Structure formats: C-alpha cells, structure tokens
Amino acid sequence: MDYRDAGVDVEAGRAFVDQIRNLVHSTFRPEVIGGLGGFGGCFQLPTGYKEPVLVSGTDGVGTKLKIAQILNRHDSVGIDLVAMCVNDVLTSGAEPLFFLDYVATGKLDKEQLTQVVAGIAAGCKLAGCALLGGETAEMPGFYQVGEYDLAGFCVGIVEKSQMLDGSQVQVGDVAIALASAGVHSNGISLVRKIVSDGGFAWSDSPDLLAGETIGEAFLQPTRIYVKPVLAARQAGIEIHGMAHITGGGLPENLPRCLGKNQTIKINPNSWKIPATFQWLAEVGAVRDEAMFNTFNMGIGFVLLIPPQQVEQTISFFTSQNIPAFAIGEVIPGAGTLEGLFS
Structure with a gap:
C-alpha cells in the first residue's frame, strides 16, 4: 500500500499548488x-513607522x-x-499586511478548491493584503468527499500612537453604522434550521427577497471595510472607536469598542432592517431580541466619531457606495447598549 491507497493523493496536492500559484x-x-x-512566508515590515504595532486575527466561515x-x-x-x-484587525486602526489560509478537505477537488482560493485572493485584494501562504490538508475519513473547512489568519500594522483601544472614545461621540451585505457569516446555523424546518429549498425565491433565491441571499459575501475606513482616516475623519458586528450582533460587539463607564444609546428607528432579516424573523418566528443577538440586522461595522463630523462621515461612505447612518x-x-428594544 501507499499513501494514495489511504485516500491521500500527494501528486494532486502538488498540482493544486501549481494551479493556484498565479x-x-x-x-x-x-x-x-x-x-x-516555502516552509514559511516572509514579509518585510513597511517603512515609515516609528513605533509599529502588529495586530493579528483569526477566524473561519462557519456553517455558511x-x-x-x-x-x-x-x-x-x-x-x-x-x-x-481583516475587519477584526481593522478595529484597532490597523492596516492588514498579509493573510494565511488553512483548507481541510476529505478528498482534494482541484476545481472546487481553486474557486475557494480565487475567492480568498479576491478578498485579499479588497483588503490590500498579501496572501502570503497557507496549508491544504487532505483528510479522508474525517471529512466526507465534497466537504471542506476553512480557517484564516491575518496580521496588520498600526502606529502605536494611532492605535484604537477604547481610551479615545468620548461621551457625546456618535455611532455611525456602515451597512452590511446581508447576514455576512454569522447566525448561519439558525438560517439553515429556519430554511429546513420551513420546508424551503435554497432555490426558492420568496416574495420578500425580491426575486433573489434563498441561496443567493445567504451566500452574499461579507463586506470588507478596510480600504474605505482607512481612507476615511486619511481624509481627516476622526475615528475614536470601531466595532465589527459579527457573532452576537450589536449587543455583544458594539460595547467592545467603548472606554470605561460608557454606554451607547441606540435609536432603533434610525435604520431600516433589510428584507433578508425580516424574512428570517417572519418564517422562523424569531423574537426581536434573538434576532439582534444572532444577526447583524443590516449593520456590519460601526464607527464612533465626534458629533461635528457626522455629515462629513456619512457623505464620505456614501461616496464609497457604502450606506451609512x-x-x-x-x-x-x-458598557452596554440602551434603547435597542425600547
């Protein structure tokens, strides 16, 4: 016997690396x-920093x-x-430098995983970071044929004096929400249960989704906020805090960017909940509190800024094709939220 008899094709792995090299x-x-x-990816720190701080983050895609x-x-x-x-790393004010991926699968399907890596490369370009390397693991018996899992790792950099840690946030700062592109990558296990228990097919097109299929609606990729947010800081917008609205929604993530003895009072009528979330709540009979604690509800990222810069900030992100409010x-x-359910 050899490794191929055990279900691992080393030659296919080498061919896959050649296929994704470009x-x-x-x-x-x-x-x-x-x-x-190589055994490791090498990256030289950019010049021009006096006290560079490296910021790292890791995450996956989950059951999406x-x-x-x-x-x-x-x-x-x-x-x-x-x-x-990269959205996590950005909340410290850091610019993502490089990214590493880990792909595990039951049997290596070059065409399937080349699509995955093409998406990773596209994401890195949107974030302005290099895909420095990665690992592909073929694990027969652990994953079924056609199944794969993903993990990602990012390193960014920020000048120490420009790093955001909550101490810059001031009472009176305004929370500016940047719109999400759907559910992003959180709460998908609940989405799948709602679709399954409701007897829906992923190819169905409910009226509330305005012609979009359920599959298309929930495969919309997570919006990458890196370049517009960094450009806003360069344009003179004074950002005191940032929050990436991921698992746990606004109630869990927004307080994480605050300083001591601070709270954010939310105006729940200040934005329109997108139809995707309305459909989930209606079909799944999900209470408001559970929706807000599971999903981003149309808000993917939040900035805390001085009140005198509200109009400038909203105009800036609108010009970047990102709705802001x-x-x-x-x-x-x-350190909690007030007014969300009032």
Whole structure:
C-alpha cells in the first residue's frame, strides 16, 4: 500500500499548488519576500513607522460552507474568510499586511478548491493584503468527499500612537453604522434550521427577497471595510472607536469598542432592517431580541466619531457606495447598549 491507497493523493496536492500559484502571486505587496512553496512566508515590515504595532486575527466561515457545498458555489466563501479576519484587525486602526489560509478537505477537488482560493485572493485584494501562504490538508475519513473547512489568519500594522483601544472614545461621540451585505457569516446555523424546518429549498425565491433565491441571499459575501475606513482616516475623519458586528450582533460587539463607564444609546428607528432579516424573523418566528443577538440586522461595522463630523462621515461612505447612518451616541453608563428594544 501507499499513501494514495489511504485516500491521500500527494501528486494532486502538488498540482493544486501549481494551479493556484498565479492567484496567490496576484495579491503580493512589495514587502513580500520570496514566493509560494516555502516552509514559511516572509514579509518585510513597511517603512515609515516609528513605533509599529502588529495586530493579528483569526477566524473561519462557519456553517455558511454547508450552503456553498449544497449549491456547489465556492467562489464567495473565500471572501468571507478574509473579511472575518481583516475587519477584526481593522478595529484597532490597523492596516492588514498579509493573510494565511488553512483548507481541510476529505478528498482534494482541484476545481472546487481553486474557486475557494480565487475567492480568498479576491478578498485579499479588497483588503490590500498579501496572501502570503497557507496549508491544504487532505483528510479522508474525517471529512466526507465534497466537504471542506476553512480557517484564516491575518496580521496588520498600526502606529502605536494611532492605535484604537477604547481610551479615545468620548461621551457625546456618535455611532455611525456602515451597512452590511446581508447576514455576512454569522447566525448561519439558525438560517439553515429556519430554511429546513420551513420546508424551503435554497432555490426558492420568496416574495420578500425580491426575486433573489434563498441561496443567493445567504451566500452574499461579507463586506470588507478596510480600504474605505482607512481612507476615511486619511481624509481627516476622526475615528475614536470601531466595532465589527459579527457573532452576537450589536449587543455583544458594539460595547467592545467603548472606554470605561460608557454606554451607547441606540435609536432603533434610525435604520431600516433589510428584507433578508425580516424574512428570517417572519418564517422562523424569531423574537426581536434573538434576532439582534444572532444577526447583524443590516449593520456590519460601526464607527464612533465626534458629533461635528457626522455629515462629513456619512457623505464620505456614501461616496464609497457604502450606506451609512447615525444610530446612536455615547453616554455615561456601564458598557452596554440602551434603547435597542425600547
């Protein structure tokens, strides 16, 4: 017997690396040293920093991968993978530098996983970071044929004096929400249960989704906020805090960017809940509190800014094709949200 008899095709693995090489190289920044295939990726720190701080993040895509595998559409989940990591790193004010991926599968399907890596490369370009390397593991008996899982790892950089840690946030700051592109990559297990228990097919097109199929609605990739937010800071918008609205929604994530003894009072009528979430709540009979604690409800990222810059900030992000709206303000408190369910 040999390794192939055990279900692992080493030659297919090498061929896969050759197939994705150009995708990976297309993301390289000038600081990348060497190419694909070494034991480690090498990256030279950018110049111009006095006290550089490296910021790291890691995440996955979760059970959204199940939808991609059911529909045999693998071109967008790689964007999700990058987005979940780089948006986290961005909240410190950091610029993502490079990204690493880990792909595990039951049997290596070159065409399937090339689509995945193409998505990862596309996400890295949207974030301005290099896909520095990764690992592909063929694990027969652990994953079924056609199944795969993804994990991502990102490193960013920020000048220490520009790093956001909550201490810059002031009472009176306004919370500016940046719109999400659907559910992103959180709460998908509940989405799948609602679809399954409701007897729906992923190809169905409910009236509330305005012609979009259920599968299309929930495979929309997570929006990457890196370039517009960094550009806003360069344009003079004074950002005191940032929150990536991921698992746990607004109640769990928004307080994470506050300083001590601060709370955000939310105006729940300041934005329109997208139809995707309305459909989930209606079909699944999900209470408001459960919806807000599970999903982003149309808000993917939040900035805390001085009140005198509200109009400038909203105009800036609107010009970047990202809907933005003021949803509340920072008040004295105990680190929670007020007014969300009033």
